[in-house]
Structures are given as C-alpha cells and as structure tokens.
Amino acid sequence: MNANGSDCSRGRAGCGRRRKAKQKGLQDRADATEAGSSFNIASTTSSNSADNKSLTHTEMTIADFKEYEQVGREKEKSDIIKLISNEDSQQLDVISVWGMGGLGKTTLVRDVYQSQHLSVRFRYRACVTIMHPFNCDELIKSLARQLDAEDYENKEETGLAGGRTKPRLQRSLTDILEGKKYLIVLDDLSSTTEWDSIIQHLPARETSSRIIVTTRSENIARHCSKKQENIYKLQILGYEDGLNLFMEKVFHKIAYLNDEYPELVEQANLILKKCDGLPLAIVTIGGFLANQPKTALEWMKLNDHISAELEMNPELERIAAVLNKSYDGLPYHLKSCMLYFSIFPQDDKVSRRRLVRRWIAEGYSRELRGKSAEEIAESYFMELISRSMILPSQESIHSRRGIDSCQVHDLIREIGISKSAEDNLVFTLEDGCGLNNRGTIRHLAISSSWKGDQCDFKSIVDMSCIRSLTVFGKWRPFFMSEKMRLLRVLDLEGTSGLVDHHLTGIGKLLHLRYLSLRGCDDIYHLPDSLGNLRQLQTLDVTYTSIIELPRTIIKLSKLEHIRAGGIGSNDGGTHETYADTLCTLALSSMAFCVGCCAPQVLKEVMDMDGDPNRRDVCTACCCNKLPSAATRQSPNGVEVPRGTRRLKALDTMGVVNVSGSRGKAVLNDLKSLTRLRKLRVTGINKKNSQDLCSALSNLSCLESLLVRSEGNPGLSGCLDALPSPPKKLQSLKLYGNLVKLPEWIAALWNLMKMELRSSRILEVDAAMQVLGNLPNLAILRLLRHSFASEELRFSLNRDAAFPSLAVLELSLLDKLESVEFQGGAAPKIELLQFRGWRYKANTVLFAGLPSLLSLKQVLLKGRYEDGFVDDLRARLAGNPNRPVLKLN
CATH class of the missing domain: 3.80.10 (Leucine-rich repeat, LRR (right-handed beta-alpha superhelix))
Structure with missing residues (x-):
C-alpha cells in the first residue's frame, strides 16, 4: 500500500518502514499512536504477506493504548453511535469528530466502527487513515478494496482497477456503492481540499449511508458536516476518568491513591495537571512510570524536568511527536502567534484583546485588502481555537464574540517553550534559571518567582535587541533599561510596586507601540514625555489611579486604542452630602501636608505598594486625591485634553469623563473621530447631553x-x-x-x-x-x-x-x-x-x-x-x- 492511504487493518507500520530518517520514523510512530495504530478489522479487508509482517509493531501499540477504550469514553461512544443510527435522516450524513491531537479521536472512532450494533446496520464498511502527502487515487483504491474486496481483486487481474485513469477508478467506487447503505471512516483529515477530492468519488444519490471524519480542526469539521448536530467536539477527560486511566496504566488496576499510596498523591496530581485530561499523555507517562520505582522522589524528578523528558526520553517522545504534528501543520503566520504564548505563565488565562493588540504591535498582523490589522489578528486567534492549539477558557456572556480569553494546554506550552528557546525567541527570567550566554533575545518575560538583583539582570546578553518586555509580579526599577531602544511592547499588566517616577524614562522608548499599565493602582500620573512615543498604538491604563491623561497625548497620531478608567460598583446613587465632601476635602488637605513632609507616612495611609518619592506622593495628592474630593469627580473615568480630534486613527476610547470644564470641548472633538468603533463615556448630564447626542450622530462606524x-x-x-x-x-x-x-x-x-x-x-x-x-x-x-x-x-x-x-x-x-x-x-x-x-x-x-x-x-x-x-x-x-x- 502506498503511503497516501492505508487500510485500517494494516495501520501505518508499512509507511514507517519506508522512512529511514530517525525524526521521520518517530513521527510515523507518533501518527500510528494517535490513530490507535490500527483499527484491527482484518475480517473486513484483504491483506498481503508484506503487510502482515508489520502486525508485530501494530499489536504492541494497540496493547499500549488499549486503556483508551476502557476508561472515560463510554458516553462519547454512545453519543456518536446515536448520531450514526439516526433513523430520521434518510440521506448521506457526515459525522465529524474533532479536537486536539492526543485526545484519542481515532481510538474512539475505532470502537464505534467495530460495535456490533453498526456491523449489523451496515454491510458495506471501510476505513482509511489519510496519509501525507495526500494521494486521492491511492485512497480511493483502498476504499474500493475494503468495500468489495473480491470484486476489486478480479478487476485488478483484468486490469480494470489498477493502472487506469482516474475516471475509471471513480466509476469503480461509484459502481460498488450505488444503491447500497455504507459506513466509511476517514481518519485524520487535515484540509478541506482533501475532503473535496474524496467526496466527489462517492454516489450523489440520497441514501442512509454515513461517513465519519476525524480531524483536529473545527473549520474542517464544519466543512464536512453541514448539520450542526453532526459536529462532535471531543473533550479532554475529566479528573476522575483521567485519574482512573492513570492508575490503570501505572498499577494495572483502579487504585485508590489516598489509601494505598498516600506518599504519591501530591506528585500524581501534578502529573495529571500537566496531562490536563489528554489521554495520550496520561497513557504514555503512566506506562513509563509503571516500570519505574513507585516513589515520590522518582515522580518528582519527572515533574521537575518534564520538558527535557519529552525531548530526550524515548518512551515519552511520542507525546511530543503527536503534538508537534499539530504545530508543524500550522501556516507560517500562525506559528509565530503560537510561540508567542511562551511569554505567559503556566495556567495563565490570556485575554483575547491583550493578545490581538500585542500581535499587531509586533507586526504579526497588518491591514490587508480592506481588512484592518485587528480583524486579521482576530481571525488568527479564532483559527488557533479552531485548530485546538489554544483552548477557550471563558465562553463569556460579557463578549458578543463569545470567547474573552484562552489557555494553552501545559504540554503544548512546553513544546512551544522548547521551540522558542531554540531560536532565542522567548526567554523567561524565573527562579533557578541561568542568565549567561543567552545570545540575542527578542521577548523577555520576568516571572514573579525571580529573586535576582540588578547585577544578575545586566548579565543578559544584548538587551538592545529586545522587542517586548512583560513583567509578572513585582516591578524593580532596573527592569527598564536604556539599552531597550527597539522595544515595541511594554506590558506591565497587574504588576505591583510600580509608582509614578519609575515611568520618567518611558519617553526614550521611541519604537514603543503597546503600553499596558492595566491594574497598576499605584500609578496616579503619566509623564509628559509620553508624547514622544509617536509609534504608540495601544495605551491601556484601566484600573489605575489615573484621572487625567497628559496634554501631550494629542501628539500620538498613530494611537488606536485608549483604554482607561474602569466601571466600578457604584450604581448611580445619590452623591454624598456637602458636609461629607467638606470632610473628605479636609482629610485630603491634611494628607497633602503630610505628603510634602513625610512620603513614607502617606505611603502607608494611601496603601501604596511601591517605593514612592516625595514627588510621587505630592502628585497623588495634588493631581488626584484632592481634585477628586473637591469636585466629586467620578473615579470611573479619565479626563482627556482638548484637541483629541487630531487622533484620527482612534478605534477605541474610554472610559472618558466629560463632567469637568473640558467636557463640552471633548465631546465636540469626538465628532471628528469618524473611525471610532468603541466609545465609553461617563459624567453625562443635562448640560452636556446635547453635545453627546450631536457627537454620536457623526460616528457612523460605532459598534460599541x-x-x-x-x-x-x-x-x-x-x-x-x-x-x-x-x-x-x-x-x-x-x-x-x-x-x-x-x-x-x-x-x-x-x-x-x-x-x-x-x-x-x-x-x-x-x-x-x-x-x-x-x-x-x-x-x-x-x-x-x-x-x-x-x-x-x-x-x-x-x-x-x-x-x-x-x-x-x-x-x-x-x-x-x-x-x-x-x-x-x-x-x-x-x-x-x-x-x-x-x-x-x-x-x-x-x-x-x-x-x-x-x-x-x-x-x-x-x-x-x-x-x-x-x-x-x-x-x-x-x-x-x-x-x-x-x-x-
């Protein structure tokens, strides 16, 4: 059999024999593993002696992975059989089973295919695994051989099946299936083009036949199955099923850890967390540990060095090979986007908006043929979701798009980290990491666990090439270096210890396109040097203590997104009384005096986490606390300067407070921002409402x-x-x-x-x-x-x-x-x-x-x-x- 289509009884071993390179041989083995290695249905297919020689490897792999069908997939098997057996549909139905690599899609479909219920319903059955490079003729020959083996062999003898043109092959398969009820499995479909090539060889007449497709891509699943109810997303195993599968593999029984192996409970949970319900990983790691000493120390070694083990341990290589296949199948532009996730910590829920804006700042997405860079980047995000490379972590009611944030499976993240490290793409400063001889680094992430000092930090080689700096945890002033002249992304979201004077040098980062101080609540004021950042596209100061943006912001002609303020829990109740206001004003004035004399005292009063100097404290009092108390200003928005009409590229703006003396001018400026799609305003009242309505009438592109x-x-x-x-x-x-x-x-x-x-x-x-x-x-x-x-x-x-x-x-x-x-x-x-x-x-x-x-x-x-x-x-x-x- 050619490597472009294989009978299910033969698996992929024959294909693997032809590949001599070790890396390709490993990938073939991984393909066989993911496919369950074989459908093991020799009774429905013919085979020759050469193929029979490969059964030793096939049977071993089936034995390795037999637990797939024993644990945790009973409901899924029942669901798919019900879809296939639907009596209401008298036409050809396609059932698509999709999900990330390693979920056991092929093994599940194998169990479905071999069920007694379906073998009675469908006399004509066949299954093939799509091999690559794809060859439709060879695949059709494989289907024809399985569906009518005896007739097909007679055609081969008379020269009617092999060696003829494609139309003769097409007529041969159509003749076999015409008027018959059949079940066909097409395993591991990787493109819509493959499907379009195959389906044209099948009878077009309405029938009660069924086709089952397995794929990693939701888009392919939807292309094949026109009915929504026939698209089946295979999920990861739940914790209990994953634990049972792990116990079965390690101990050859469903063991109760707390009772029988209490010393292994902690490490077993860490292993299962890394596997995150992925059957391939659970079975492979469990099989490896079955032959190791059952001690907490041995299991701890695996947990501590999982990345190295995936690369170097022959018994675990298959996990990386299967997951690498998903990465290798990505188009070039998505590979860069995928590796970008190596920046974020394990288990981090990454905001869709944050990712998209950063990708744009990095140049991964550009305006093309009438589509904005953001629309294209959004499509990249959804395509990675569709391909199961990233997992939606919050199908949120707060988003009309349905997905607000995502996560990366731990093992896919480990592979991404490994690939990023090969090219010095992403380097993460974390506890225990070495700093010397790192070479050129493009993306630097600083973990909350890193406890090094300024000397350690300076030992990183060639910081002048860093394109993005992302800090998780506590900020240290030396993180921002004058050498980072090419920095495009400065992401300090949620960083603690950042105060105003730490930002004084930000105006020197002339290539900066993305600046996020989101959640840094000790920031009260942005420096005027912000106006030097002429390339800035995104400014996010949401949930900071900033109540006013600097005048110089109107110089930023490329600014597309201003995100500021924050909608708090105040529900529009009655304002505090005049006496309350006077009380607040008096207290603020006292704090101001203390601030001039003793910053440390006010730091404690104001609960500031950073290391403020006297100017920081005075800025907080004079430019924030005192004016807010005196004017009863809403804490949920920021004031913007007059002249924002110059920011013609603005797409997103808000929350803007228009209750002050500049409010009328700002609303008048809004009329000129005709590209604005998202607007948030607070402080609307009878005096300025007419101006708001006038501005809104001009914003024809407004969506939110x-x-x-x-x-x-x-x-x-x-x-x-x-x-x-x-x-x-x-x-x-x-x-x-x-x-x-x-x-x-x-x-x-x-x-x-x-x-x-x-x-x-x-x-x-x-x-x-x-x-x-x-x-x-x-x-x-x-x-x-x-x-x-x-x-x-x-x-x-x-x-x-x-x-x-x-x-x-x-x-x-x-x-x-x-x-x-x-x-x-x-x-x-x-x-x-x-x-x-x-x-x-x-x-x-x-x-x-x-x-x-x-x-x-x-x-x-x-x-x-x-x-x-x-x-x-x-x-x-x-x-x-x-x-x-x-x-x-």
Missing part, C-alpha cells in the same frame, strides 16, 4: 457604546435628542437613571448585546416590547436597579419576542418576584443566569421554563434555601432539553 451618569436625574432625558443612532451599533450599555428607554433603541436592528444598570425603568412592559422586537439581540443583561418592577414577562402574548436571545442575565433586581416566559418567546435561549436574595423555599420565581427548548444551563449565583433550588430543578426537569442547573 457605554454611557454612564451618576446620581439623580442621571440619564433621564439625556439621550432623547439623538435622532439617528449609529446604524452599526452592536453593543449598548446604559448605566444611570433612565426611567424609560429612548425611542431610538427600537431602530437598532444590528444590536447584539444590551446591558442596563441603575436605569430604574418604570414602563416595564413597554421596554420589554421594544427589546423583544430587536431581531439580533443575543445577550441581555439586566443588572441592579435596572427595572423597578415585581414582574418580567418575556413574550407579552407574542410568539416572535426575543427571536435571537441566547443569554439572559438577571442580577440583583431587588423587587423582582416573577419571571415568566410565555408561548414561543426566546426560542434560542441557551443560558439563564440569575443572582438575587430573599428567595425562600416556597418562592416560585420562574414560570414557563419547559417551553425554552434550547435552554442548556441555568446558573444561580448567591445563596438560596434548598426548597427554592429543588423547585427550580423540578421545573427544569420538565424541559425536554434537560438543562443543567449550576450553583455558584
């Missing part, structure tokens, strides 16, 4: 808008003067007294996400009717004090209400006593999230839950009496979709 107002009257009447809202608006958040919804909301046909807080809507039925008519509204979040009503009714006796709603969150609606879903309302709702209080055992809060046929999950936050939860669970039991109830 947040408007906030403090206290009374809040937003009431402030938004009514907007005659024509931005037509592209997809996300709208309104925080503050509204009393009633502005009329123009009814015209937001593209709105996907709506969030209300402290809006105190009185005309509840009218508001629900407006929201229910929005055709694309998918996420609705009604937060504290948004509705002043005891009842919420979805549908209002209309079947077409909320046609696209998928996520509904109701949080801290203190008067709410009843939520009712009527008739066919919200037919697509999948997640209902609720947070409240005072709900006792006899409270019937939700009505109509059985009618929500798409509901998958109900998430309760807070504390509730058992009777209340039991009643809710009973109501959900009446829903044919059997939604899951989760308590948080």
